[in-house]
Amino acid sequence: MNLMRNTPTIGATLALDLASALRAGGAAKHDAIEQVYAALIEHLVVFIEDVDLTPAEHIDFALQFGALDVPHPVYQTLQGCPEIVELENDGDRPPDTNDWHTDLTFRPNPPFMSILYAKQVPKTGGDTLWANLYAVYDALPDHMKTLLQGKSAIHDIGTFRNDFLGPEMNVKAVNQALLDTGSAVHPVIQTHPVTGRTFLYVNPSFTQHIVGLKKSDSDRLLRYLYDHANQPEFQVRYHWRPNALALWDNRVTQHYAVADYLPEYRKMHRVTVINDRRSP
Numbered sequence: 001m002n003l004m005r006n007t008p009t010i011g012a013t014l015a016l017d018l019a020s021a022l023r024a025g026g027a028a029k030h031d032a033i034e035q036v037y038a039a040l041i042e043h044l045v046v047f048i049e050d051v052d053l054t055p056a057e058h059i060d061f062a063l064q065f066g067a068l069d070v071p072h073p074v075y076q077t078l079q080g081c082p083e084i085v086e087l088e089n090d091g092d093r094p095p096d097t098n099d100w101h102t103d104l105t106f107r108p109n110p111p112f113m114s115i116l117y118a119k120q121v122p123k124t125g126g127d128t129l130w131a132n133l134y135a136v137y138d139a140l141p142d143h144m145k146t147l148l149q150g151k152s153a154i155h156d157i158g159t160f161r162n163d164f165l166g167p168e169m170n171v172k173a174v175n176q177a178l179l180d181t182g183s184a185v186h187p188v189i190q191t192h193p194v195t196g197r198t199f200l201y202v203n204p205s206f207t208q209h210i211v212g213l214k215k216s217d218s219d220r221l222l223r224y225l226y227d228h229a230n231q232p233e234f235q236v237r238y239h240w241r242p243n244a245l246a247l248w249d250n251r252v253t254q255h256y257a258v259a260d261y262l263p264e265y266r267k268m269h270r271v272t273v274i275n276d277r278r279s280p
Contacts, residue, residue: 002014002015002016003015003039003043005043006043006045006047006236006238007235007236009132009135009233009234009235009236010043010044010045010130010131010132010135010234010235010236010253011043011044011045011046011047011130011236011238012039012042012043012045012046012047013046013047013048013049014035014036014039014046014047014048016032016035016036016048018032018036018048018051018053018061018245019051019052019053019057022053022057022060022061023057029064033061033064033065036048036247037065037278040113040247040248040249041194041195041249044130044132044134044248044249044252044253045130045236045238045246045247045248045249045253046246046247046248047238047244047245047246048244048245048247049241049243049244049245050243050244051117051243051244051245052243053117053245055078055080055081055084055269056081058084058115058117058269058271059081059083059084059271061115061271062083062115062271062272062273065112065113065273065276065277065278066112066113066273066274066275066276066277067273067274067275067277068083068271068272068273068274069083069104069111069272069273069274070082070083072085072272073104073157073160073177073180073181074160074163074164075087076088078269083271084269084270084271085269085270085271085272086267086268086269087266087267087268087269087270088265088266088267089259089262089265089266089267090262090263090264090265090266091262091263091264092263094259094262095257095259095266096159096160096162096163097256097257097259098256098257098258098259099159099204099205099256100131100203100204100205100226100229100230100254100255100256101158101159101203101204101205101206101254101255101256102133102201102203102206102250102253102254102255103250103272104206104272105155105184105186105201105203105206105207106155106156106157106158106181106182106183106184106206107181107184108184109274109275110184110186110250110251111250111272111273111274112249112250112251112273112274112275112276112279113247113248113249113250113272113273113276114247114248114250114270114271114272114273115245115246115247115270115271115272115273116128116245116246116247116268116269116270117243117244117245117268117269117270117271118240118241118242118243118244118245118268119242119267119268119269120242120265120266120267121240121241121242121266122261122264122265122266123264124261125258125260125261125264126240126257126258126259126260126261126264126266127237127238127239127240127258128237128238128240128246128255128256128257128258129235129236129237129238129255129256129258130235130236130238130248130253130254130255130256131229131230131234131235131253131254131255131256132234132235132252132253133199133200133201133229133252133253133254134192134197134198134199134252135233135234136199136200136228136229136234137189137198137199137200138198139228139231139233139234140200140228144224145189148188148189148200149189150187150189151187151188151189151210151211151212152185152186152187152188152210152211153185153186153188153201153202153207153208153209153210153211153222154183154184154185154207154208154209154210154211155183155184155185155186155206155207155208156178156181156182156183156184156206156208157177157178157181157206158205158206158207158208159205159206160177161174161177164176164177183208185211186201187201188200188201188202188210189201190251192251192252193251193276193279193280194276194278194279194280197252199251199252200225200229202222202225202226203226203254204222204226207222210222229254250272
C-alpha cells in the first residue's frame with residue numbers, strides 16, 4: 001500500500017488511482033476498497049487526491065462500505081442524487097460547520113463514515129481539521145476516566161437550531177425540528193466495534209447534557225472535555241485541492257471546517273454511510 005501518514009496521530013494520504021480501479025471492477029475494485037478500508041481503520045481519516053469521479057461513481061464507491069444515508073435533515077442534495085449532500089458556501093451562504101462535531105450524533109445510530117469530495121475550493125483557506133478521539137481518551141487523567149465510566153450524554157440538533165430559526169426567528173420551526181429529529185442518549189465512553197479500542201464520545205455541536213448531573217456541573221465537565229480534545233497533538237489539518245477525496249471514521253473522530261475563505265466560493269459533495277458492513 002502506497003500510503004503517507006499526515007501526522008503520527010491521525011490521517012494518511014493514500015496514493016491510489018481510485019477512479020480506474022472502480023471502473024475496472026472485479027479484483028482491482030475489490031483490492032482498492034480493501035486498501036481504503038484498512039487505511040481508514042488504522043488512520044481514521046484517509047485522503048485520496050486527483051480523483052475524477054462522477055456522482056454515480058461517488059455513490060457506488062460509498063456503497064462498497066455500507067448502506068447510505070438519505071436525506072440529510074438540513075442540507076440540500078445534488079439534483080437527481082439524493083445520496084449526495086451538496087455543500088455550497090460563499091459570502092451569501094456562510095457555512096455552519098465551523099464548529100467541532102461528530103456527524104449526526106442526535107440520532108440513535110449515528111453514521112459510520114462520510115466521504116467528502118472537493119468540487120471547487122477557494123484559492124486559500126477552507127481547510128478541514130479532524131481529531132482522533134482514541135488519543136483524546138488515552139490522554140485523559142486516570143481519575144477523569146474513572147469519573148466518566150458509565151456516564152451517558154443527551155445529544156440533539158444543537159447548532160442546527162440556527163438553520164430552522166432563520167432571520168424570521170421562527171421558534172415554531174425550531175420546535176418542530178426538535179420534535180422531528182428527537183434526541184439520542186449515548187455513552188460518554190465507548191468501544192470501537194472493529195478495533196476494540198476505547199474513545200471519548202462528546203462533541204460541542206450536538207452534546208447537550210450529561211445524564212444525572214445538574215446543568216452547571218454538566219456544562220463544567222463538558223467544557224473541560226472539549227478543551228482537552230481541542231489540542232493540535234490530536235489533530236490533522238488538511239488543505240483541500242480540487243478533486244481531493246476525504247473519508248473519515250465518524251465513530252471515533254470529530255471535525256471542523258474552517259470558514260476563513262468567505263466571500264470566496266466553496267463546493268463539496270458528501271455521501272454518508274450509515275453502517276459498517278465489515279463490522280462484527
